[in-house]
Amino acid sequence: MRYAEAGYYLEVDLATGNIERVETDPKLLETHLGGLGTSVKLHWDRVPPETKPFDDGNLLVFSTGLLNGTPAFSCNRTVVTFISPQSELLAYPMMGGFWSAELKYAGYDKIILKNKSPQWVYLWVHNDKVEIRDASHLVGKGALETQDLIREELNEPNAQVAAIGIAGENKVFTASIEQSRSSASRLGGGAVMGDKKIKAVAVRGTKDVFLARGAEFMEHMKGITDYINFRNENPVKGVMTILSGIGSPQEFKHTDEKWHTENFMWGNARVRRRDFWSKEHEEEWVSTQLNAVKRFVSCYNCPQQCGALVSHKDVPRYMAKCFGKLTYSMGAQVDQLDFNFRILQRATEYGVDSFSTPQILAFAVELKEAGILTDKDFEGCPSDPEGRFSWLLDRVVRREGIGDVLADGTYWAAKKIGKGAEEFAHNTIKKHEQLPLKLSTLDPLYFLMYSTNEKISITQIEGNWPQAAFPTREQREAFVKDWPQLPDESWKQILLEWEPRGEKGIPYFPTPEMCSQIVDWMEMLHNIDDAIGLCAGMGSFCLKPPYHIHNYPKLISAATGMDLDEAGLKKIVNRSRNLHRALNNRLGMTRADEKPPEDHWKKRFPELEQKLLDTYYAYKGWNMNGIPTRARLEELDLKYVADELEQRGILKNG
Amino acid sequence: MAKIKKKVKRIKIDADKxxxxxxxxxxxxxxxxxxxxxxxxxxxxxxxxxxHRLKDIWLPVFAGEYAPAECSGRDVYIIDGKEYDECGMCRAACPSRDLFKEPDSGLPLKCDMCEGEEKPLCVTWCLNDVLVFEEREEEVEEEEAAKPGELDLGIESLTNRFGLQKVMDTVARMSRKG
Structure with missing residues (x-):
């Protein structure tokens, strides 16, 4: 009997049509839990580093998390893993929605897609019955449209469908995988689906997920439920509205966008507009949003309402979430939110990441203004900002003309275009577009998070520690008074001492040692969430979340029957985290890649930055090139990894 | 006939929430x-x-009585601009659809208000107050026909499906096997 997990992977060879239901080793639960942890193990074991993103051998893995399908609120994430065409490292974008629980109920923990199909297909998983079906009639259809068409054609209104739009079909590097109100967007999972010619994966499951000690599990959930209710009624004081609650940022609920519009950069992450939120703009933005949002919607088994059904004027309906509400208007430098709500529908059906895509389009606009791209590249393009952005989006998703170059993202496009275009691809880390933030003084915590985390997108790295110091001692005292999520009381002192500026402010405080401790802790929380399938919005991403290090082990123990304490859980996620690092090292990643964009902060401190990296690497048990040491790997029962890294000449002298 | 007081339980559904x-x-x-x-x-x-997400339809429906035959209800309701088909709102486990049937046996399911709990678990677990439990006292006739239990309902539906003789034969055969 397997608890919490299904105990089976579904392996699909798209080239031959061979489908196998493979029982997994129960030991994997003890060594890597599930979700991202077991997926990393699978990629390490089965995908050699010579594999290129569009090779047959690049596995595309859709994974549930360990607690998906159980009553644990907000455990609904699907982790998609593959070698990214953009970063050429292991990417793991995640989506909420309803898909992963359905897969668990169908009896599988993961779907592993191998090789490429000769023609367009979709996969239909209905409990033990699995079919590869023709998708030629779905080619060219939108990502949302496809989901409904498949449900209709299967006569299965309860099927959950993850699909790509035409961006994925055309292997655009920012192509997303869309599903219900959610999407796995970053780093081109949609492109890898397109390369394998698989348009969608549809799932319906009606089997049981078992809990080892169900009554005990429900008892733990009562405490968590009480805390969710408490936090929904008691937002954190002294921080921006968007950071005060739990759940992913409630972008469709909050209408006050003063902070985003005046602190994030417009255009190609260039222009800061400190006085944008005027009365006139506020009126248009607020009324547009209130009229467009038809209903707040959640993901599976989540009480929060982070997404929305959007019904904006004559635009076909779609679902949206998070920062995508603003990114196109800000990227195009269009003052009206109306534009964003229009183009976002198109972008969702095309299936593109709404973080990186607007920056790519804005990058093209800048190159045109700088004379690097020419009139010929823009032949037929309207001259108004709205029309130009829409025209560019249409070219990119179809890889037409200049769109074909831009579809690889700013880093690769700049390399192809040359003529100084590299200067304009200024906002990437590890070849991936970052949030459009340009700040003043180096923040040591953010420096470490940006530089070293494998996720390469800050929103899924940061979280439990406040983004900035509170201005007054009273505020700090009030904040730490009720902070049970911390590992222990001693941590509170750091926050109490931390000031907005001066000796006890950034960049020198928190000290490199303290920063290492805090960043490592935040990262660990994300790794736990990604293994159990919990939305970071209820755990690692927000301040004072309902799930934390003191209750995760209890829930996991009651669900699985495995007796796990905090130390045991930490060891498991550290094992997976170090394996993940080793995997990216094996793909060529080193210290040289670990740096935020040059212009992320105006005031940089090169010496301090090197010290931060040195200290953090040492804290992690990595050598000064950012590679886990033999001692660290052996401590985590990863001797086989140390052996291979040595054999390949990546790890030297232990 | 004497009147007695009886507790009537119901769940109010605020589908808009x-x-x-x-x-x-x-x-x-x-x-x-x-x-x-x-x-x-x-x-x-x-x-x-x-x-139906894009149609803005999120409608919690509770399992009601078992219906042995399909009804003729194929009407469409338009409420506040949203189109609901009658079948989608119906509480019955019936032959025309899979809803409210045990996936293994096909036997009908019915809401029992989580007998023994303070309130139904669905109400406790709905943190958005869509489901609101209400209990009130009502005067009813003393002698009420005993409500069939779960087993009765199950056997009744098997009988409707296979005929009483076949069900009895099967039970007899199973009991001989021990």
């Missing part, structure tokens, strides 16, 4: 698992959120 999370389905299936809370399977739930 529903965010479509389906926690109610999870809690229901966990509560009705044997042993209690040992497994989760929304397909066994006695409440289902009927969903």
């Amino acid at each position: 529903c965010n479509g999370c389906r926690s109610c389905e999870i809690a229901c299936s966990a509560f009705h698992a044997t042993p209690k809370y040992s497994s989760i399977n929304p397909a066994r739930s006695r409440i289902r959120v009927i969903t």
